[in-house]
Amino acid sequence: MLYLQDIGTYFLMIVEMFRKPTKWSVMKQLILKDIDDLIIGSLGIVAFISFFVGGVVTIQTALNIDNPLIPRYLVGFATRQSIVLEFAPTFMSIIMAGKVGSFITSSIGTMRVTEQIDALEVMGINSLNYLVFPKYIALMLYPFVISISMFLGILGGMAACVFGGFSSPDDYLIGIQTDFTPFHVTYAFIKTFVFAFLLATIPSFHGYYMKGGALEVGKASTTSFVWTSVFIILLNYLLTQMLLS
């Protein structure tokens, strides 16, 4: 029953988030701050992970091709498909659920514990619009992060290929252009927009409705990471089934 109540509260929170909008001059600054915190602040870790995971995918693929009849450009092809279809949109989103999600939960949760949310409510401000809406808008730039992840993942694969001697740059470049389906990129970005919505709202829900003190803020961050990851995986499955099968 408690889960049903939580689901209901989550959807009511989403409705409330769009009501009684905050003054635009204030909202503009909140959005810019959240873009800085959530998007710009994540670029470093996204770039680092994407580049090296791209490299590892390439090495693993190359090492598992031992049949001389399989062309070497397959390494580039497999890396591109892995990065564009799953690694960048899905795997990166789970990492972001840890980084961005726990930041959102802990910052909103701390505001709850220290009565800052009550202070907003007493002033007659719609605290959900004030706190959650700018995060949602900021995370609409999340596909930009994922496109950087795709680019760096493929670049990392190329670097590993060249420096590890697994195939030539020309083979790799042929591979990443082989059998390219533009809809796969569209599919990846549709997933990314859905995951961005989850990344903004599930951690906000866990922070906003938490009860207790500092210890509970930590617990709420962990819970929000778990549930954000669960819903990313579930929706990944559903979207893949709907869009690609």
Next chain:
Amino acid sequence: MIEVNDLHKSFGDAHILKGITTTFDKGKTNLVIGQSGSGKTVFLKCLLGLFNYESGSISYDGKIFSKLSEDDKRNLRAEIGMVFQGSALFDSMTIAENVMFPLRMFTKQSKSEMHDRVDFVLKRVNLEGAHHKMPSEASGGMQKRVAIARAIVNNPKYLFCDEPNSGLDPKTAIVIDNLIQEITDEYQITTVINSHDMNSVMEIGEKIVFLKDGLKAWEGSNKTIFRTDNKSVTDFVYSSNLFKKVRKMYLEENE
């Protein structure tokens, strides 16, 4: 003036407020006192509209809160200033930005007008030069004064303070008490203070409402509290030997 009539509030099976009726006068510091768990904070949160209550009514200068439309409730809230127990300053903003926040949200003032008003209220709470500090860099007493400055910056008609002295040294506590009383008198605000600080009760309790087990057990002022024979009040207020002696001396002097 705030009028409360037969206010009831429960959490599940726990009946916290059991029919409180009282009034809080304009231009006076009204204190709500009582032991921990007596329902003070729940009462204050009902007054602020943070908790919904089951029955009864709260009216602000004749406007019954529960019957107001959402827009009217929002407009009324813009006339309320609140000092929270832990100050509730926004961590991500400087002291000046915290104080300016209600102006940015509810007024159409120009930047220079807002800066002038912030300078004025920060000076009023003796915090000139603290504009650019972050709340984490300010002491407890400073944070309380910033919270008071933020609460009064938009000229509220009603000021609520939840234990404004908690965690402060006696000297700073008196400064905060005097500041609240001066501001109440100066701007003719209806001020309601939750407290169990006996110095505050004696110093600024122009009206005192004593809650016990969710009921109003006594009502009076810092003048009449010395003479009351209500056992609940005397047990609570004069629980220390020092206050017992103070009361005895007061009664002897005034007989």
